[in-house]
Amino acid sequence: MATLGQICIVGAFGLALYAIVCSIAGVRVRNRELTLSGQHAAWAVTGLITAASVTLLVALAVHDFSLRYVWEHSSRAMSMDLVLAAFYSGQQGSLLYWAWTLSIFSAIVLWQQRRPGPHRVLMPYVVAVLMVVEAFMTLLLGFIASPFEALPRPPADGVGLNPLLYDPGMRIHPPMLLAGLMSWSVPFAFAIAALATGQLDNLWIAVSRRYAMVAWVILGLGNVLGAWWAYHVLGWGGYWGWDPVENVALMPWLVGTAFIHSIQMQERRGMLKAWNLALIMVAFFLSIFGTFVVRSGILASVHAFALSAIGPYFLTFLALIIGGSLWLFFWRLPHLRSDNQLDSLLSREASFLINNLLFLGIVFAIFWGTIYPLVAEAVANAKVSVGPPYFKQVAGPLLGALILLMGIGPLMPWRRASREHLLNNFLIPVAGAVIGLALLLAEGIRDPFAGIGFGLCLFVLGTILQEFVRGALARHRATGENYLVALGSLIRRNNRRYGGYIVHLAILLIGAGAVGSQIYQQQTQATLAPGESVTLAGYTVTAHGIETTQLPGVKVTEGVLSVNGSEEIRPARQFFDNFPQQPSTRVGLRSTPFEDLYIVLGNWQGDGPTASVSVAIFVNPLVSWIWTGGVLLLFGTVVSLWPATVVSGRRVTAPISRGAVGATS
Amino acid sequence: MILRVAAALGLIAVLLMPSLARADALDTSVRRIALQLQCPVCEGETVADSPSGLAGDMRSVIRTKLIAGEPDQQILDEFVASYGDGILTEPPKRGISLGVWLGPVIGVALGALLVGVLLSTWRRMPGRPAPATADGTLDPDATEELGRFREEFGR
Numbered sequence: 179m180a181t182l183g184q185i186c187i188v189g190a191f192g193l194a195l196y197a198i199v200c201s202i203a204g205v206r207v208r209n210r211e212l213t214l215s216g217q218h219a220a221w222a223v224t225g226l227i228t229a230a231s232v233t234l235l236v237a238l239a240v241h242d243f244s245l246r247y248v249w250e251h252s253s254r255a256m257s258m259d260l261v262l263a264a265f266y267s268g269q270q271g272s273l274l275y276w277a278w279t280l281s282i283f284s285a286i287v288l289w290q291q292r293r294p295g296p297h298r299v300l301m302p303y304v305v306a307v308l309m310v311v312e313a314f315m316t317l318l319l320g321f322i323a324s325p326f327e328a329l330p331r332p333p334a335d336g337v338g339l340n341p342l343l344y345d346p347g348m349r350i351h352p353p354m355l356l357a358g359l360m361s362w363s364v365p366f367a368f369a370i371a372a373l374a375t376g377q378l379d380n381l382w383i384a385v386s387r388r389y390a391m392v393a394w395v396i397l398g399l400g401n402v403l404g405a406w407w408a409y410h411v412l413g414w415g416g417y418w419g420w421d422p423v424e425n426v427a428l429m430p431w432l433v434g435t436a437f438i439h440s441i442q443m444q445e446r447r448g449m450l451k452a453w454n455l456a457l458i459m460v461a462f463f464l465s466i467f468g469t470f471v472v473r474s475g476i477l478a479s480v481h482a483f484a485l486s487a488i489g490p491y492f493l494t495f496l497a498l499i500i501g502g503s504l505w506l507f508f509w510r511l512p513h514l515r516s517d518n519q520l521d522s523l524l525s526r527e528a529s530f531l532i533n534n535l536l537f538l539g540i541v542f543a544i545f546w547g548t549i550y551p552l553v554a555e556a557v558a559n560a561k562v563s564v565g566p567p568y569f570k571q572v573a574g575p576l577l578g579a580l581i582l583l584m585g586i587g588p589l590m591p592w593r594r595a596s597r598e599h600l601l602n603n604f605l606i607p608v609a610g611a612v613i614g615l616a617l618l619l620a621e622g623i624r625d626p627f628a629g630i631g632f633g634l635c636l637f638v639l640g641t642i643l644q645e646f647v648r649g650a651l652a653r654h655r656a657t658g659e660n661y662l663v664a665l666g667s668l669i670r671r672n673n674r675r676y677g678g679y680i681v682h683l684a685i686l687l688i689g690a691g692a693v694g695s696q697i698y699q700q701q702t703q704a705t706l707a708p709g710e711s712v713t714l715a716g717y718t719v720t721a722h723g724i725e726t727t728q729l730p731g732v733k734v735t736e737g738v739l740s741v742n743g744s745e746e747i748r749p750a751r752q753f754f755d756n757f758p759q760q761p762s763t764r765v766g767l768r769s770t771p772f773e774d775l776y777i778v779l780g781n782w783q784g785d786g787p788t789a790s791v792s793v794a795i796f797v798n799p800l801v802s803w804i805w806t807g808g809v810l811l812l813f814g815t816v817v818s819l820w821p822a823t824v825v826s827g828r829r830v831t832a833p834i835s836r837g838a839v840g841a842t843s
Numbered sequence: 844m845i846l847r848v849a850a851a852l853g854l855i856a857v858l859l860m861p862s863l864a865r866a867d868a869l870d871t872s873v874r875r876i877a878l879q880l881q882c883p884v885c886e887g888e889t890v891a892d893s894p895s896g897l898a899g900d901m902r903s904v905i906r907t908k909l910i911a912g913e914p915d916q917q918i919l920d921e922f923v924a925s926y927g928d929g930i931l932t933e934p935p936k937r938g939i940s941l942g943v944w945l946g947p948v949i950g951v952a953l954g955a956l957l958v959g960v961l962l963s964t965w966r967r968m969p970g971r972p973a974p975a976t977a978d979g980t981l982d983p984d985a986t987e988e989l990g991r992f993r994e995e996f997g998r
Contacts, residue, residue, distance in 0.1 A: 414888070414891075414892035415892075416892075419888075449965075516965070519965050519966065520962060520965035520966050521966075523962065528962065531958050531961070531962065532958070535951075535954045535955060535958050538954060539947065539950060539951040539954055542946070542947060542950040542951070542954075543946070543947035543950070543951075546943065546946040546947060546950070547943055547946075547947075550934075550942065550943040550946070553942075554939050554940070554942070554943075557939075558939045560928075560929075560938075560939045561927060561928075561929035562928065562929055562934055562939060562940050562943065563881040563929050563930070563931060563932055563934065564934055564943055565881060565889065565931075565932025565933060565934075566889075566932060567879070567932055567933035568932075568933060568934060568943065568944075571933075572944075572947045576951070701870075701871070701874055702870050702871070703870050
């Protein structure tokens with residue numbers, strides 16, 4: 179097994195190098211055969227990495243403990259789905275998973291762009307860039323962090339998975355997040371191809387926009403799932419701790435969001451060409467940085483960084499790709515002039531610029547806060563902790579401004595807005611927000627930050643609903659369809675635009691959920707003997723001792739509690755046989771649309787129904803809105819991507835958008 | 844002094860009676876302070892949320908001091924005195940920690956300046972003619988926008 183896997187990886191490394199050389203040499207000497215050979219090599223890389231991944235999966239499935247990775251991350255007691263999830267739960271395996279998904283994405287790109295067309299000129303460079311990334315990953319996997327390292331004397335059983343990773347959320351969150359980080363490689367490859375070939379107009383964006391959207395939604399969901407996992411498993415009552423590992427996964431997503439917005443400036447107005455290239459580069463660099471931090475934990479301290487085996491390689495790779503990209507970028511910069519001028523500050527163009535400023539401002543603040551402890555340690559040998567209060571205070575106002583802009587920007591016309599236009603578009607949403615705020619005030623919302631947060635959300639909600647209602651009304655008048663059908667066909671015919679609005683609604687839900695749960699969380703702790711109760715926010719929680727069950731490989735102790743005299747809720751602690759010192763938490767959760775009752779079992783004294791238990795009880799308002807927002811985010815993106823859905827080479831190359839098609843009809 | 848002893852005795856009494864249900868303002872205060880302190884032995888967890896023994900001890904120290912009537916700031920200052928500024932989750936706006944606060948301010952200010960310069964250059968750049976030309980036809984941008992609306996409203 180070990181040898182087979184190792185051969186596949188090393189073979190993939192060699193073929194990736196071959197593909198790079200062939201693709202570039204093929205363009206240089208104008209030899210079509212050579213570039214084709216490079217593409218075939220890329221297909222072969224996909225095959226070999228798939229073979230390596232399947233080898234590891236089989237080794238896990240048959241409990242082949244002669245592989246160190248299998249021994250370290252799985253055990254015989256684990257259920258099969260968990261054993262397979264062990265594939266991406268360690269450093270080497272998750273790097274292999276990263277390389278595997280990248281090879282699959284490369285194959286998809288090659289397949290979708292196989293037909294002749296203007297984009298073909300980009301393809302050799304796209305292949306070369308993707309294979310550079312692939313070569314780097316296979317280099318790590320083959321020679322530095324191999325998942326196929328053999329143990330001389332295979333032990334009888336494995337160590338097993340870290341207890342924190344036993345949750346169902348863990349089976350889906352890491353693969354999503356890693357795939358999300360990986361997938362920015364594709365639009366980045368197109369950007370580099372555009373720079374290398376000098377095809378700097380809309381071509382590369384037209385071809386890669388969908389790939390960027392896919393990367394965006396995968397990474398976005400990866401982050402939401404991470405929050406969901408933290409909420410259910412870590413048991414501290416929250417879902418986002420501004421931890422370095424969370425921050426590095428959020429940053430490329432934010433830059434990607436800025437990119438998805440600002441490419442519209444280039445598509446519609448021929449502006450910001452250089453800026454878009456720079457943005458996608460930054461998104462890619464941050465994704466590589468993120469993969470590296472997630473997989474090595476270097477941000478804990480400079481010393482951990484030096485000890486990490488893959489650290490220096492990642493840093494070298496990052497330096498090389500940044501250097502190379504910058505060189506290409508400045509070489510082409512004179513050709514990246516804007517086609518148009520700006521007509522007015524009250525315009526869509528100006529709001530996109532401010533959007534980008536805010537997004538990058540947030541990213542910079544997060545980046546700075548994340549690496550500052552390292553900087554302080556290296557420069558002044560001082561220990562500085564940068565915790566959630568910093569991120570909330572710095573990113574909070576910028577995020578608020580961004581929400582406001584989310585209401586204003588989409589309603590701004592291109593070029594220039596007139597006073598009538600502004601009145602016509604903003605009167606109703608502003609009035610709606612004022613009325614809504616008055617109602618919230620009557621309901622007892624007094625916190626100024628909650629007022630600002632909810633007020634902004636209401637205003638943006640008004641602008642979006644207004645767009646849907648006006649569109650449906652206009653369509654009803656024009657075609658006589660009933661209102662619901664009109665709404666449906668409105669979305670179907672303008673899916674890119676209305677899909678975007680649905681995504682904005684999703685962000686509003688997440689935003690409102692965050693405001694509600696951050697400001698109105700209530701918490702208490704209590705130690706309860708059987709029959710005793712504690713009351714929080716209208717919930718009376720009564721204790722009835724504990725129940726302990728021994729399952730294969732794990733002992734589960736549940737606190738038996740009842741809520742308001744009837745409903746039973748059972749928070750638990752799980753003690754895995756292989757990790758007795760690391761009990762994991764299973765939160766007792768009772769979720770309603772407006773608030774969650776969230777109970778964490780602490781300690782207990784005694785046993786059975788007579789035991790007294792200590793519990794931490796939280797009431798978290800609006801948290802379920804965040805998860806609903808995640809689902810809506812996916813839905814909106816799918817709607818937005820649906821259109822002339824057949825993502826074939828021919829369709830994609832038809833430049834830009836249906837907007838341009840409409841102009842000729 | 845007598846107050847302190849009484850408070851300590853009270854605390855001991857409370858600790859000795861774990862079966863006594865308690866959920867009061869004191870819990871909220873302990874949590875408020877513990878949230879501002881970084882657990883010294885964990886990665887990225889506050890004293891309020893960390894399950895480690897040290898964090899638990901620190902929470903009881905906070906509780907004792909609160910019962911003794913110390914104000915929040917004094918309790919925080921005492922922790923800073925023994926552990927250094929690194930114990931605070933919110934980096935203080937002084938010394939080396941000041942840099943973390945200044946960074947984003949400078950960054951966003953420079954960004955805003957850049958956008959401002961960009962906007963003013965663009966507005967001065969010679970561009971295409973004004974929207975409506977002499978013969979009454981619309982310029983390409985406006986035609987495109989019109990086309991989009993026509994399509995949207997199904998005409």
